[in-house]
Amino acid sequence: MEWIVEERCEVExxxxxxxxxxxxxxxxxxxxxxxxLRRAEQTRRLRCVVLTGxxxxxxxxxxxxKERARMSEGDVHVFHxxxxxxxxxxxxxxxxxxxxxxxxALGGGLELALACDLRVMSAAxxxxxxEVGLGIIPGGGGTQRLARAxxxxxxxxxxxxxxxxxxxxxxxxxxxTRAAPPERLREAALEAAAxxxxxxxxxxxxxxxxxxxxxxxxLEEALDxxxxxYQDCLGTRDREEALRAFAEKRRPVFTGE
Ligand code: COA
Numbered sequence: 018m019e020w021i022v023e024e025r026c027e028v029e030x031x032x033x034x035x036x037x038x039x040x041x042x043x044x045x046x047x048x049x050x051x052x053x054l055r056r057a058e059q060t061r062r063l064r065c066v067v068l069t070g071x072x073x074x075x076x077x078x079x080x081x082x083k084e085r086a087r088m089s090e091g092d093v094h095v096f097h098x099x100x101x102x103x104x105x106x107x108x109x110x111x112x113x114x115x116x117x118x119x120x121x122a123l124g125g126g127l128e129l130a131l132a133c134d135l136r137v138m139s140a141a142x143x144x145x146x147x148e149v150g151l152g153i154i155p156g157g158g159g160t161q162r163l164a165r166a167x168x169x170x171x172x173x174x175x176x177x178x179x180x181x182x183x184x185x186x187x188x189x190x191x192x193x194t195r196a197a198p199p200e201r202l203r204e205a206a207l208e209a210a211a212x213x214x215x216x217x218x219x220x221x222x223x224x225x226x227x228x229x230x231x232x233x234x235x236l237e238e239a240l241d242x243x244x245x246x247y248q249d250c251l252g253t254r255d256r257e258e259a260l261r262a263f264a265e266k267r268r269p270v271f272t273g274e
Pocket of ligand 1: 124151
């Protein structure tokens with residue numbers, strides 16, 4: 018098993034099952050992730066996925082460097098395509114992804130966290146993109162997603178120095194939005210997931226599309242995109258349910274229709 022998948026109705030927890038290799042990314046792990054992403058898309062009850070790593074040492078230590086040593090240049094190319102597919106799959110999924118960064122998130126590990134919608138970090142964890150110290154550059158979207166997440170100046174400060182940041186600096190940089198003591202990390206991530214999952218599924222999907230799709234568009238085009246995403250919510254049963262629940266002074270029960 019490459020992943021441990023805990024199904025908890027609207028929220029699932031996906032744990033990279035590779036503690037001995039510090040949850041580093043293997044070809045098998047990537048292909049299982051792509052399969053889970055396809056399953057998630059078809060799973061109606063599911064609204065939010067918490068993504069984490071086994072143990073306390075690492076969220077994900079990047080590419081599996083031992084497997085990499087046995088790979089041809091062609092294999093590395095295929096690996097990068099699969100990684101790109103998986104990270105775009107997370108980003109464009111109708112489900113919301115919460116990274117629970119339980120330990121080191123380095124290289125591809127940070128890139129995996131960056132593809133998620135929310136990031137919650139253990140106070141004992143660290144994050145970084147060490148690639149320029151290894152004779153390469155971040156190749157899993159790190160140079161692009163990090164700059165989009167925290168700005169060009171801060172991204173350069175991290176990428177060009179290859180340094181690691183702790184939870185205090187990650188919070189100050191906006192690289193994560195929540196931190197928790199290691200023993201409370203899972204609970205904090207599940208709390209965040211529950212806050213997401215109580216909302217209307219179509220709204221979650223449309224809001225994610227509006228934010229991600231509009232970020233780099235000129236404002237008028239971005240507002241048009243937001244408007245299209247908004248219009249798609251108007252005919253839904255969940256919107257009617259929310260209005261009824263408001264009138265009846267109760268919590269709405271959303272079905273994703
Ligand atoms: N690929 C394959 N194996 C890895 C790995 C990786 N990226 N990172 C760690 N491991 C393996 C180690 O080789 C070691 O295996 P061994 O027991 O067979 O010797 C095992 O995981 C434990 O590693 P260790 O460094 O002792 O664990 P730690 O808990 O002290 O530190 C890290 C954890 C993640 C901070 C540290 O392992 C690390 O810095 N790894 C490299 C990260 C990196 O540079 N990734 C590549 C980015 S491009």
